Amino acid sequence: MLHGKTILEHTVERLLSHPSISEVVIAVSQEDGYFAGTSLAHHPLVTRVAGGKERCDSVLNALDYLKQQGYQDWVLVHDAARPNVSLKDICNLIDEGSRHPVGAILAAKVRDTMKRSSGNQEIEGTVDRVNLWHALTPQMFRCHELQLALQSALKNHDLVTDEASCMEIIGLSPLLVEGRADNLKVTQPEDLALAEFYLRPTTQEQL
Numbered sequence: 342m343l344h345g346k347t348i349l350e351h352t353v354e355r356l357l358s359h360p361s362i363s364e365v366v367i368a369v370s371q372e373d374g375y376f377a378g379t380s381l382a383h384h385p386l387v388t389r390v391a392g393g394k395e396r397c398d399s400v401l402n403a404l405d406y407l408k409q410q411g412y413q414d415w416v417l418v419h420d421a422a423r424p425n426v427s428l429k430d431i432c433n434l435i436d437e438g439s440r441h442p443v444g445a446i447l448a449a450k451v452r453d454t455m456k457r458s459s460g461n462q463e464i465e466g467t468v469d470r471v472n473l474w475h476a477l478t479p480q481m482f483r484c485h486e487l488q489l490a491l492q493s494a495l496k497n498h499d500l501v502t503d504e505a506s507c508m509e510i511i512g513l514s515p516l517l518v519e520g521r522a523d524n525l526k527v528t529q530p531e532d533l534a535l536a537e538f539y540l541r542p543t544t545q546e547q548l
Contacts, residue, residue, distance in 0.1 A: 343424075343537050348527055350379055351424035351540055357386055359431050360548070362417070366406055368392040368399035397491050397501045404488045415439060416487065417479035418504050422527045425539040426479065428548045430520040434481055443513045444482035446505045447520035448474040474517055477524045480504040482515070 343351060353365050363386070369376045370392040381387045390406045393399040400418055407416065415438070419426065430447055438445030455468040480503060482490075487504060494507040501507045505515045527536050 343533070343540055344542070347375070347379055348424050348536070349376075349421050350381060352419070352421050352426075353381055353384075353387060355424060355426060355428070356417075356419060356431075359428050361431075361435055364388065366390055366403040367421070368403050395501075396503075397495060397507065400504065401488065401491050401495070404484055404491070407484055408488065413485050414483070415444070415481055416484045417481050418487075419479040420526055423478055423524055424527070424536060426477075426524050427521045428546050430518075430524065431479065432548070434479060434518045434520070437516060437518050438481040441516040443508060443515045444480070444486075445516035445518045446480040446503070447477040447524065448517045449477060449520055449522045449524070450474055452522075475522075476503055476505060477520050478503070480515075482508065 346354075349367070353367070356362050356365055365386060366388045367376075367381065368390050373392070376382060376389065382389075388406065390402045393402055403418075404416070415435075417431070417434070426447075434445055434447050451470045451473040453470070455470050455473060457465045457468050459465045482504060487508070490507040490511050490513075491501070491504075493499075494501045494510055497510075499507070499510050501510070508515055523539055525532060525536055525539065527533060
């Protein structure tokens with residue numbers, strides 16, 4: 342809970358405040374005991390589908406639902422744990438991604454010196470950070486193409502950590518759209534304080 346809401350509620354409300362986003366499909370484990378108690382459970386613009394074993398399984402379940410509804414246009418895949426995504430960044434992603442033949446992802450340029458470690462956590466070398474990016478979300482692709490790429494990755498047991506990686510595996514090159522570095526993914530306990538700061542009502546972004 343942050344400011345009286347779950348992180349998921351903050352994230353979905355941020356997405357739905359964007360004029361180009363008409364529906365949010367959330368993949369949640371069937372054993373989840375929390376979603377039913379959120380404001381999203383009966384939201385008219387929110388659909389829940391079953392979550393899968395891995396990220397790609399969950400995304401595929403959401404895409405399957407959209408296909409059943411006859412939807413074949415662009416989709417944005419976003420991490421539930423990124424509640425501070427910028428609305429202007431989403432605008433840029435949609436604008437640039439829709440003009441690209443493959444699609445696009447939000448990303449932030451690497452700022453720190455990058456080290457490669459050996460197996461025992463000693464420094465093996467310094468990695469040139471030029472042209473290195475942190476992959477963020479949302480990631481934007483056409484529904485059917487992303488579905489096929491994910492199905493192929495699962496069939497071939499390919500390592501897929503985000504949607505862009507499965508597009509790369511089939512030989513496609515998505516566009517990188519630079520986004521704000523404060524598009525934080527809440528993964529560690531110490532991330533909560535920073536997320537709470539970003540989500541203060543006085544800092545909420547307006548288009």
